[in-house]
Amino acid sequence: MKVLLQWLKNLSSTRFETLLPRHLLSHEYREKREYTRARFPIFLSTAFYPKFYYATTELKLINLSVGGLCTSYSKDIFLNKIVGDQLTLECMWSLDDPHPVPIQVKIVGKSLQQVHCQFLSLPITVYSKVVDLCRVAQAGQRLKPSTNDFTSHLKIEALEFWYGQGGESLILRGDSKYLAELTYCDRQFVLWHDRLEESHADSLSQTEPLSYALIYLCNISTPSENVKTLIYHIAKLLTDSHKKAVSNE
Amino acid sequence: MNDSAINNFEEYKPKLRAGQVIPQGSRIIYETNHPYDQIIVPVELVDVLFLCSGQFNVREIIEKVFKKQGVVHFKATFKLIHCLRDRGFLENGHLLGDKKDNSHTENLKTTEWPWIWNIIIGKRIVNNQNNPILFYCFSMILIAISLWSLLVINLSFESINKSADIPFGYLNLYVSIFFVNSVVLNIVNLTRALCLITLTGRIYNFSLKLSPIGFWFEAGDETQHLIQEKLYRFLFHLTIWLSPLAAYTALHYLPLSATFTEVLTLITTLHLATSINPLTRTPSQQLLKLTEGVHTAPLLTLSLWTSTLALLLYYLLSNWRWPVLTPLSINSITGWLLGGLTVLYFSYLLWKSVTTAHRDYLFPFALRVFHALTSKKIFSKTQQTIDELIEKTQDLPLFTYFPETLLRIILQQGELRNYPPRTQIIYDNDEANDLFILLDGNVEIFKGQSGQKQKLITLPAVTIFGESAIIEKSKRTADVYTRTGATVLKLRADVIRQAAIEAQCGREYEAFKNAMMVNQFFASAPYFRDLPKTTIELLTMKSRLHFLESEVAVFNQGQKGDAFYLIVRGSVDVVINNNAVGTIPQGQFFGEVSLIADIPRTASVITRESCVLLSISRETFWEVLTQHLELAMIIESICEKRILEDLSYHQLQTRPTGS
Numbered sequence: 001m002k003v004l005l006q007w008l009k010n011l012s013s014t015r016f017e018t019l020l021p022r023h024l025l026s027h028e029y030r031e032k033r034e035y036t037r038a039r040f041p042i043f044l045s046t047a048f049y050p051k052f053y054y055a056t057t058e059l060k061l062i063n064l065s066v067g068g069l070c071t072s073y074s075k076d077i078f079l080n081k082i083v084g085d086q087l088t089l090e091c092m093w094s095l096d097d098p099h100p101v102p103i104q105v106k107i108v109g110k111s112l113q114q115v116h117c118q119f120l121s122l123p124i125t126v127y128s129k130v131v132d133l134c135r136v137a138q139a140g141q142r143l144k145p146s147t148n149d150f151t152s153h154l155k156i157e158a159l160e161f162w163y164g165q166g167g168e169s170l171i172l173r174g175d176s177k178y179l180a181e182l183t184y185c186d187r188q189f190v191l192w193h194d195r196l197e198e199s200h201a202d203s204l205s206q207t208e209p210l211s212y213a214l215i216y217l218c219n220i221s222t223p224s225e226n227v228k229t230l231i232y233h234i235a236k237l238l239t240d241s242h243k244k245a246v247s248n249e
Numbered sequence: 250m251n252d253s254a255i256n257n258f259e260e261y262k263p264k265l266r267a268g269q270v271i272p273q274g275s276r277i278i279y280e281t282n283h284p285y286d287q288i289i290v291p292v293e294l295v296d297v298l299f300l301c302s303g304q305f306n307v308r309e310i311i312e313k314v315f316k317k318q319g320v321v322h323f324k325a326t327f328k329l330i331h332c333l334r335d336r337g338f339l340e341n342g343h344l345l346g347d348k349k350d351n352s353h354t355e356n357l358k359t360t361e362w363p364w365i366w367n368i369i370i371g372k373r374i375v376n377n378q379n380n381p382i383l384f385y386c387f388s389m390i391l392i393a394i395s396l397w398s399l400l401v402i403n404l405s406f407e408s409i410n411k412s413a414d415i416p417f418g419y420l421n422l423y424v425s426i427f428f429v430n431s432v433v434l435n436i437v438n439l440t441r442a443l444c445l446i447t448l449t450g451r452i453y454n455f456s457l458k459l460s461p462i463g464f465w466f467e468a469g470d471e472t473q474h475l476i477q478e479k480l481y482r483f484l485f486h487l488t489i490w491l492s493p494l495a496a497y498t499a500l501h502y503l504p505l506s507a508t509f510t511e512v513l514t515l516i517t518t519l520h521l522a523t524s525i526n527p528l529t530r531t532p533s534q535q536l537l538k539l540t541e542g543v544h545t546a547p548l549l550t551l552s553l554w555t556s557t558l559a560l561l562l563y564y565l566l567s568n569w570r571w572p573v574l575t576p577l578s579i580n581s582i583t584g585w586l587l588g589g590l591t592v593l594y595f596s597y598l599l600w601k602s603v604t605t606a607h608r609d610y611l612f613p614f615a616l617r618v619f620h621a622l623t624s625k626k627i628f629s630k631t632q633q634t635i636d637e638l639i640e641k642t643q644d645l646p647l648f649t650y651f652p653e654t655l656l657r658i659i660l661q662q663g664e665l666r667n668y669p670p671r672t673q674i675i676y677d678n679d680e681a682n683d684l685f686i687l688l689d690g691n692v693e694i695f696k697g698q699s700g701q702k703q704k705l706i707t708l709p710a711v712t713i714f715g716e717s718a719i720i721e722k723s724k725r726t727a728d729v730y731t732r733t734g735a736t737v738l739k740l741r742a743d744v745i746r747q748a749a750i751e752a753q754c755g756r757e758y759e760a761f762k763n764a765m766m767v768n769q770f771f772a773s774a775p776y777f778r779d780l781p782k783t784t785i786e787l788l789t790m791k792s793r794l795h796f797l798e799s800e801v802a803v804f805n806q807g808q809k810g811d812a813f814y815l816i817v818r819g820s821v822d823v824v825i826n827n828n829a830v831g832t833i834p835q836g837q838f839f840g841e842v843s844l845i846a847d848i849p850r851t852a853s854v855i856t857r858e859s860c861v862l863l864s865i866s867r868e869t870f871w872e873v874l875t876q877h878l879e880l881a882m883i884i885e886s887i888c889e890k891r892i893l894e895d896l897s898y899h900q901l902q903t904r905p906t907g908s
Contacts, residue, residue, distance in 0.1 A: 035807055035808065035809065035849065036809065036849055066807055131807075138848070138849075142318075142847065144317055144318060146295065146299065147299075153264075153265055153266075153267050153268075153302050154265065154267070154268060154269065154270050154279070154298070154299060155268070155269040155270065156269070156270045156272070157269055157270065157271045157272070158272050161270075161272050161295075163272075163292045163293070163295050164292075164293075164318075165293050165318050165319070165320045165322070165846075165847055166293075166846070166847070166848070167275040167291065167292055167293060168275070168292075169272060169274060169275060169292045171272045171273075171274075181272075181273075181274060183274040183275045183292075186275075188274045188275070
């Protein structure tokens, strides 16, 4: 009864403050901070990922979610902009995309290095692509390494073994055959020295799987030295693949 | 799953045999070297496997997994540890108690009978390409052949009975039994091996066995648990169960002597009789377990098996004379012995049936009738009694806000009753119109299904009970009995409601009503009503009550999940991609998918009508789940079901619409 009386006293602040009326439920306005963000490999050109332009200048993405994006603030394009300003960005998803999609954003945060923008309108086509990208990123965020603290009774046949609660994994074999096995979003890849091969698939394009694999690895919260080497290796493969594609054109 | 099993499970410290872990994509293979066996485990459960070192109990393992991963797969953990125990991977598996039986296999250290010579001929056959269609055809053919045997079976034992009269008759008889039994056992075991290899793609530990009654090939049934489809499991057990009959049909058409044919009939019948014994782990019993949920009445199942066995025994005894004990009559000692054993067996089944009927049906009914007939003495109140009542009740919640004059009026309108010991005051599921104040003595609250009531608490005087009457249109959620003789004041709920309005203490009344509402939710909602008091207190203390109008979004699809919601009043719509896909009613919960699977909200939830929701933070949610594995597994099951529904909805949406 004492517990009950104590609880009765706490009943005063019982109203929900973050609830939205039903008519505001759409893809057009989303609270930025409430969605999973995909971290981008900032050392690499964003050419393999969605490209956002403001006033013909390409933005360097730090992270992206269905709520908004964060871009590095190296250029002076945002110099006169303040929090609350609305802008129109142009989004191109692939290199050969002839029709950039205009996207309305609002600046919701600004620091010396970064600008945070919230999407005010996100077309459904871009939305679904961002969701796919974030799903891969989230799989990477879930990865945790196997520790040897309690595994004296078991021998793990891998150099490093990372796994997540969504069925994703990263296996570094440490033998000469191949470098690693990557499993995420129900897809399984084998990373060889010169290519990334998807199991049970006949994929010819390398750019997309490599880009996604890189997002997957870059979103690991505390990567080991071996994982960092792997990231570097994939980035190199991706750059080579890109160069090859450009030279073919 | 009973509580003691769960408690035992939570304290159990699983110790895995030394072995190796081979990661393979989204799964890992764990294998031991001696004796050889392996198991495939989803990658999500790797931590559990690593922590099964004998240092930690299951509760500690779950806490450690949660600290590392942020989520725990309770049901899978529970199943994994039991599966490891059943497959003999745990060194201390025997400490976990009895096997949960039906799906899993024998321990690797199988029982070795001294009169059976075991020759191990192989460790495993693995063929990753399982073929259910082949299994289906094979099982159908075998079942058809088995049923054909019913048309050709001949229950005559003349030749066997004459064995005593001819030279070497017994030797001939023994050779026939050895030969026929070997053939039947080989056919049964080969059938099982073929079924397993076609269904699961693998069989382990096969051997040749030689005993005084036969020589046969045997394959281990360790991979039986890999059969996931209920239909296939059903067909598998049915096929194995009927396989002796198939053997009968196959051998019946061979030109065998009369003695062989009769021995074949005898052996087949004995195999069938053994396999319908409901008290041991047999194929027929596993078949029966598959129908759980359809025939839950224990009486029905026992009756079914008893009558089948009785018919079989009757048929056998009426057609057959035992050659050595000729004639089998009630006058011989062995006849008495056999008769006695049969009577004992049937008495046991009958006793079990009667106790079940008594516990589940007769006793609760008789108790209710008895209490209905027990008189309740109502006595009138004098001025002095009213003064005493005011003194006793004025410190009770809500009553403390009433002025004395009003309280006097309320108490005057109440009924003062004296109840003898063990008398029922409140009946579960009755309409709740009255509030009770226990003035003297003790009452006990019981909850649960008929025949399996559990005592929740003993209330001392002076206490309010039956407070659910304060909330309109509610029903009782428990039985209340007097423990000793008790004096109880019965007050009409509408009188108290009116009094609260007149006393202008509406806010206190509302707060009291809300508290009662939450209490009643935890007392009546499925999945939560069996939680211990301390857990409910924890949930109540760390939760927030929200009053929402209709058409309000509680959360949106894609958002990060940070809370779990219980629907105290009202109902909500589940919306995926702006399309309503379902409704969750009062007493249920939502928001668990995001927390359990550690994914963004898979759907938006919008109130369908005015709702009262209780929100529980992520931290509290996990704190409660890690402490209550049974609740955790129930919530996880519902979560799985909802994820599957969401997936099927998405598949439906993405399906091409045709030409």
